[in-house]
Amino acid sequence: MRRGTTAVPSSSSSVDGDRATMTSSMSSPATSEALRRRRRDASESLARRMDAAREAQSGITDVQEVILKGVYELERRPDAATRARLAKQVGCTEQAVNAWFRSRRAKAKRLKARRALCVTLLIVGVIVGAYYAYNASRQTMAARRRREALGDSYKWMTRSGLPRPYADGKTKKRLG
Secondary structure, three states, X not given: OOOOXXXXXXXXXXXXXXXXXHHHHHOOHHHHHHHHHHHHHHHHHHHHHHHHHHHHHHOOOHHHHHHHHHHHHXXXXXXXXXXXXHHHHHOOXXXXXXXXXXXXXXXXXXXXXXXXXXXXXXXXXXXXXXXXXHHHHHHHHHHXXXXXXXXXXXXXXXXXXXXOOOOOHHHHHHHO
């Protein structure tokens, strides 16, 4: 050993023993059930926190939102008196009710635009597909006519129906 260094005892055997204990305990049914329960609790906790954050942002609870959705189905743009009555009924401010209706209309507009875009893309896709199929059938018919017109001498022609540029002596005799 060099001067000034100290020997550190190896604890690899204890680490390996701990790993073996962990893997054996992880595979037991009770531990896996506890893990599942912990994950489920964590996901429920996350969902609760997200609901609380949404409620804090909008100021509208789930019960209030159900009432507002029902009114929205009947009337997309309630007048001031209706908004005031709704605010009193659900227990929030008139500004919050107005903001909810405004954001709901914006969401509906976004969804409508998205649907229109999807329909437009679908129609364009169908038209392009039909055009492609039509041209493919025309090319197939033209190639068939070329092959029929060539008869037995088709071997010296390319797929496009044009003569090969590197024709040997035999094909020159056929041409001339």
